[in-house]
Amino acid sequence: MKSITIKGSERESVGKKATKALRNAGKVPCVVYGGEKPLHFSADELAFRNLVYTPNAHTVVVELNNGEKVDAVMQDIQFHPVTDRILHIDFYQLFADKEVTMDIPVRLQGNSPGVRNGGRLLFRKRKLAIRALPDKLPDFFDVDISKLKIGQNISVESLLNDDFSILHPDTTVVVQVKTARAAVEVDDEEEEEGVEGEEGATAEGAASEAPAETAAEGAE
Numbered sequence: 401m402k403s404i405t406i407k408g409s410e411r412e413s414v415g416k417k418a419t420k421a422l423r424n425a426g427k428v429p430c431v432v433y434g435g436e437k438p439l440h441f442s443a444d445e446l447a448f449r450n451l452v453y454t455p456n457a458h459t460v461v462v463e464l465n466n467g468e469k470v471d472a473v474m475q476d477i478q479f480h481p482v483t484d485r486i487l488h489i490d491f492y493q494l495f496a497d498k499e500v501t502m503d504i505p506v507r508l509q510g511n512s513p514g515v516r517n518g519g520r521l522l523f524r525k526r527k528l529a530i531r532a533l534p535d536k537l538p539d540f541f542d543v544d545i546s547k548l549k550i551g552q553n554i555s556v557e558s559l560l561n562d563d564f565s566i567l568h569p570d571t572t573v574v575v576q577v578k579t580a581r582a583a584v585e586v587d588d589e590e591e592e593e594g595v596e597g598e599e600g601a602t603a604e605g606a607a608s609e610a611p612a613e614t615a616a617e618g619a620e
Contacts (some may be wrong), residue, residue: 403459428486434493449450494534503527510546514577519550525574532564571603
C-alpha cells in the first residue's frame with residue numbers, strides 16, 4: 401500500500417488552551433496510539449489533504465522535527481460541524497508483525513451486460529473493512545463486473561484472500577444489477593450478437609448513479 405509522509409512537531413502541552421492555539425495557527429492536533437505510550441503531535445492542516453480528501457487508502461509515515469519516524473494508519477478524524485475544518489486525528493502505530501484493521505476502497509472494472517440491457521447497477525459496498533499485516537494491505541479491491549447480468553450480484557465471498565481477513569459476512573453484497581422496467585433479458589448468444597460494436601455503460605459512470613438508485617430503492 402502507498403504511504404504518505406506527514407511532517408509534524410511533537411506536542412509539549414496537550415491541554416485545551418494549547419490545542420486551541422494550535423488550531424488558530426492552522427495546525428491539527430493528532431495522537432498516535434498503539435506504541436508504548438501515546439505520541440502527541442501536530443501538523444499543518446494542508447499536510448493532510450492527500451490523506452483525508454481522497455477515496456484512496458494510504459498508510460502514513462509521521463516524521464517529527466526531532467528526527468523520529470513512526471509508521472501508522474489513520475483510525476479516526478473529527479471535523480468542525482460548521483466549517484468542516486479538521487479538528488483532530490487519531491492514528492494507530494504499525495508494526496510489521498502485528499495485524500491492523502483498515503477500510504479498503506472497491507473499484508469496479510469492465511462493463512456490465514446487465515446494465516447494457518437496462519438493469520440498474522447498485523454499488524452496495526464502496527469500502528470493505530479488512531484485517532491484515534501492514535505489508536499485506538491492498539490498495540484496492542478490483543471487482544470485475546463484465547459478466548454481471550440482471551439479477552446477479554458479486555459478494556464478499558468472491559474476494560476472499562489468504563493475505564487478509566475481510567471483516568464482513570461472506571454473503572455481503574458488494575455490487576449487483578437489479579431489474580428495471582425497461583430491462584430486457586437476453587441469453588448469451590443473443591447478447592454476443594446484439595452488443596457487438598456497441599459501447600456499454602462504463603463501470604465508473606454506472607457507479608456514479610448507484611447512490612441515487614440505492615436511495616430510491618430504500619424509499620420504496
